[in-house]
Amino acid sequence: MPVPTGRRERKKAATRQKIADTALRLFLERGYDAVGIRDVAAEADVAVTTLFSHFASKEALVFEQDADFEHRLTRAVTGRAPHEPLIPALRHEIHALVRHCTADGAAPIWRMIEESPALRKYEESMRLRHAETLAAAIAADLGLPPTTTACRTIARFTIDAYTLAREAADPQAAVDEIFQMIEAAWQAATPTRPT
Amino acid sequence: MPVPTGRRERKKAATRQKIADTALRLFLERGYDAVGIRDVAAEADVAVTTLFSHFASKEALVFEQDADFEHRLTRAVTGRAPHEPLIPALRHEIHALVRHCTADGAAPIWRMIEESPALRKYEESMRLRHAETLAAAIAADLGLPPTTTACRTIARFTIDAYTLAREAADPQAAVDEIFQMIEAAWQAATPTRPT
DNA sequence: ACCGTAGCACTAACGGTTAGCTTTTTAGAA
DNA sequence: TTCTAAAAAGCTAACCGTTAGTGCTACGGT
Numbered sequence: 001m002p003v004p005t006g007r008r009e010r011k012k013a014a015t016r017q018k019i020a021d022t023a024l025r026l027f028l029e030r031g032y033d034a035v036g037i038r039d040v041a042a043e044a045d046v047a048v049t050t051l052f053s054h055f056a057s058k059e060a061l062v063f064e065q066d067a068d069f070e071h072r073l074t075r076a077v078t079g080r081a082p083h084e085p086l087i088p089a090l091r092h093e094i095h096a097l098v099r100h101c102t103a104d105g106a107a108p109i110w111r112m113i114e115e116s117p118a119l120r121k122y123e124e125s126m127r128l129r130h131a132e133t134l135a136a137a138i139a140a141d142l143g144l145p146p147t148t149t150a151c152r153t154i155a156r157f158t159i160d161a162y163t164l165a166r167e168a169a170d171p172q173a174a175v176d177e178i179f180q181m182i183e184a185a186w187q188a189a190t191p192t193r194p195t
Numbered sequence: 196m197p198v199p200t201g202r203r204e205r206k207k208a209a210t211r212q213k214i215a216d217t218a219l220r221l222f223l224e225r226g227y228d229a230v231g232i233r234d235v236a237a238e239a240d241v242a243v244t245t246l247f248s249h250f251a252s253k254e255a256l257v258f259e260q261d262a263d264f265e266h267r268l269t270r271a272v273t274g275r276a277p278h279e280p281l282i283p284a285l286r287h288e289i290h291a292l293v294r295h296c297t298a299d300g301a302a303p304i305w306r307m308i309e310e311s312p313a314l315r316k317y318e319e320s321m322r323l324r325h326a327e328t329l330a331a332a333i334a335a336d337l338g339l340p341p342t343t344t345a346c347r348t349i350a351r352f353t354i355d356a357y358t359l360a361r362e363a364a365d366p367q368a369a370v371d372e373i374f375q376m377i378e379a380a381w382q383a384a385t386p387t388r389p390t
Numbered sequence: 391a392c393c394g395t396a397g398c399a400c401t402a403a404c405g406g407t408t409a410g411c412t413t414t415t416t417a418g419a420a
Numbered sequence: 421t422t423c424t425a426a427a428a429a430g431c432t433a434a435c436c437g438t439t440a441g442t443g444c445t446a447c448g449g450t
Contacts, residue, residue: 008416008427015429037406047430049408058406121320128319149359149369153376156355164347174344181348181380188379189372203396203447210397232437242399244439253437 016054019044023061028108032062032116059122062113069097070130073158074137086138087186090158091179097162098171110166131159150189157182211249214239218256223303227257227311254317257308264292265325268353269332281333282381285353286374292357293366305361326354345384352377 022044026035037058041048055061076093077086101110113119135155136146144151161178168174217239221230232253236243250256271288272281296305308314330350331341339346356373363369 006417011415012428036404048406049431050429052407053428121316124319124323125316147363149363149372150376152359153355153373156359157352157380160348160351160355164344164351168342168344177344177384178348181345181383184379184383185352185376188376201448206447207397231435243437244400245398247438248397 015046015050019046019051019054020061020064024064024109027062027112032112032119057122059119062109062119063123063126070133072097073130073134077134077137077141086141087154087179087183091175091182094158094162094165094179095172095175098165098175101166102171127159127163128156131155134158150186153189154182154186157185210241210245214241214246214249215256215259219259219304222257222307227307227314252317254314257304257314258318258321265328267292268325268329272329272332272336281336282349282374282378285377286370289353289357289360289374290367290370293360293370296361297366322354322358323351326350329353345381348384349377349381352380 019040023035023040026040026043037048037051040061041051044051055064073090073093076089080086080089100106113123132152132155135148135152138155139146139148139151142151157178161175161182164178165171165174214235218230218235221235221238232243232246235256236246239246250259268285268288271284275281275284295301308318326347327350330343330347333350334341334343334346337346352373356370356377359373360366360369
């Protein structure tokens with residue numbers, strides 16, 4: 001039971017990685033809907049049940065890489081400099097995230113996601129979970145109860161900024177435009193304290 | 196092809212209604228996940244294929260009643276009085292919608308939705324579609340291109356207000372609180388014109 | 391009365407997902 | 421080293437939502 005220093009973990013991680021890589025490759029080659037779970041499992045040389053012990057669903061295979069999205073957002077809140085205001089910190093992080101996912105190399109993946117209703121639904125649901133986590137982080141940072149309406153609202157708005165900016169003609173400009181609105185909303189919510 | 200005044204339509208509508216009623220009853224009796232499509236079809240005395248010719252998915256059975264949500268929102272924009280400002284009109288409509296879905300009789304249904312991941316995902320996706328429609332209505336009303344970022348943003352924020360307020364301890368107060376933020380955001384987006 | 395078609399039924403399947411159970415591999419104790 | 425318990429992986433067979441293919445029946449317009 002002590003520190004599992006080990007081979008097990010490495011092998012497990014390797015299996016997981018192999019599955020994810022294989023899946024993404026096949027999806028991009030043949031299209032998401034045209035590739036079945038059984039195809040991915042066969043190509044990765046694992047059993048279907050093994051695949052599902054690593055990933056909760058077919059869609060989760062696609063969003064493997066996006067795993068640190070949630071963490072980066074909460075870190076932008078909890079790990080910012082002592083007197084740095086909240087909204088600009090969020091704006092800065094969303095800028096980086098949007099730049100990352102609109103980079104050249106990532107284009108085919110996001111096109112695939114846009115074209116598949118199942119993947120879109122999955123992402124939408126995932127982002128809302130991220131919003132809840134972010135809301136809790138914001139509330140904690142401000143010493144408020146975790147379900148404070150204003151915090152949940154700002155968290156949702158921030159996620160909205162990410163998804164809307166991604167689809168805009170000029171993503172970086174859209175982030176700035178939306179965050180001007182969020183800034184105003186935040187000040188309207190905390191009229192007494194310019195945090 | 197002229198006005199199909201008729202029995203066919205009535206029968207079709209009756210079948211659809213019977214399916215929806217049966218489904219909702221079974222879901223509330225035994226739980227959404229515990230009832231299969233085949234159960235619903237059998238109890239409503241129709242074939243499975245017939246059920247799917249009326250409803251696109253199992254989840255759609257639950258949101259039958261909620262069909263006019265989208266329409267009411269767009270009407271709140273396009274059908275408002277000549278010089279009535281946009282945001283208060285939206286706020287008023289969201290107030291009504293939240294009151295409607297937090298009414299006593301509707302409680303078990305919304306509890307069921309909250310408890311089922313599939314239903315939550317479906318609703319989230321549906322609301323985002325509504326947001327797109329609303330954004331287009333707002334843009335059209337203001338004579339702007341349908342993908343104007345500010346309009347899409349306000350539409351998303353409005354939908355956020357609906358879903359967040361529903362979950363708040365005091366839904367009506369939450370609507371007001373969030374709409375204060377939306378109002379500020381809107382003014383920040385249109386600094387030159389107080390529409 | 392006749393014809394075209396909309397609505398519905400039935401069977402059979404597909405694809406994602408899970409349950410049940412067996413086999414292999416590994417970590418740590420004896 | 422050898423043994424053991426548990427984690428990881430495997431296989432089979434199914435469940436469930438959903439769709440395709442096909443045919444039948446009843447209705448609406450002529």
